[in-house]
Amino acid sequence: MAGLGATIEELKKVSEFRAIVGKIYPKPDEKLLMWLRARDLDLVKAEKMLRRHLLWRRNNEIEELQQWRSPKVFFPYVHIGFDKESSPVYLMPIGRWDIRSVIELGDIVPAVRFIYQTLEHIISSTNSKGIYQGTVICDFDGFGYRQIAHRSVLQGMLDILLVFEANYPEVLKVAYVINAPRTFNYLFTLAKPLMNSRTLGKVQIFGPNRQKWQEVLLKYIDADQIPRFWGGTKPGRDEFCSDDWFLEPLPPNYFRRKDSCFDEYGEEWSTIKVPARDKIRFDYVVKPGEDSILKWEFKTEGYDIGFSIYYGDEEYYPVKYQRVNSHLQNHHGFFNADRPGNYTVEFDNTYSRTRAKTLNCSIGLCRISPPDFNFNEISLNEADT
Structure with missing residues (x-):
């Protein structure tokens, strides 16, 4: 079992394990060692795991x-x-x-x-x-x-x-x-x-x-x-x-x-024009009983843009209107859309008389129930440290 780097203790455990399960699992020592390692060389736990596996294979x-x-x-x-x-x-x-x-x-x-x-x-x-x-x-x-x-x-x-x-x-x-x-x-x-x-x-x-x-x-x-x-x-x-x-x-x-735009993290983006003196809207519906997250990230080319998110017929604003300098850095965020109904994401260019705005955006309604964690808590470059 050189390929698996078995220790003297592990070789002894394999011999003991074979005496217990050899009739139902006549496999090489390397296979027996895998079950033992999975249960920290505990013979009882390894046997239980193996028997469950054999039942799973049959079912x-x-x-x-x-x-x-x-x-x-x-x-x-x-x-x-x-x-x-x-x-x-x-x-x-x-x-x-x-x-x-x-x-x-x-x-x-x-x-x-x-x-x-x-x-x-x-x-x-x-x-x-x-x-x-x-x-x-x-x-x-x-x-x-x-x-x-x-x-x-x-x-x-x-x-x-x-x-x-x-x-x-x-x-x-x-x-x-x-x-x-x-x-x-x-x-x-x-x-x-x-x-x-x-x-x-x-x-x-x-x-x-x-x-x-x-x-x-x-x-x-x-x-x-x-x-x-x-x-x-x-x-x-x-x-x-x-x-x-x-x-x-x-x-x-x-x-x-x-035919799509992707950011450096592999997320798909859409590219659209927001005409001068106009708005564009994206509607997202949360059904009763659904736990959802509404997330967004966007950037504009060269100029700022107005941004807001409102619920229903402008009943309330989870994200209040603001002029965003998204041409300088990406604007992103998310919130728990916990009220069933219609959420509208609005990009506002009505204040610009002649200039259309090029908008690159990634918006999505995630129908999941998020646990209590920070989306950025895991380093995506763990292997580099």
């Missing part, structure tokens, strides 16, 4: 997934190569996975089976080569409020994390989260209590600073193992190596975003 017909054919590739991924220690490296473009559409179209059952099949495929293919841990690059570029604002998306992602922690212990060598947007703060805050300390210690998080995360990736993974789109030199039919993706090649421009 979810995991063994039959080898013959199952998914109706489509829900969440594409690729085995891009190996790191400098010969561990496999997988790239997951999570920011481009449209999880919300999968849920809204009613495809959640086959999508979950697809995820289980993916995990089984990765683990069985690596285990057959005597490798028991792998590296994952999770690219969150493009993951915005549209995904995180949907309760079922959040719950689904957290449920999958729970399944992973309970049934695939210690298969993760290291996870590099790159291009993490602001919305990742919220997701990671919810996910942290579900992850054990060993898993948390393997996660390295980077924001959109490409130079920083590329330096770390190239430190542990050779450039010829990484597609050019992520800073490597790996050859392929295009810079994404789209011919290597799981089950079928991706479209050549899968990772190129067009």
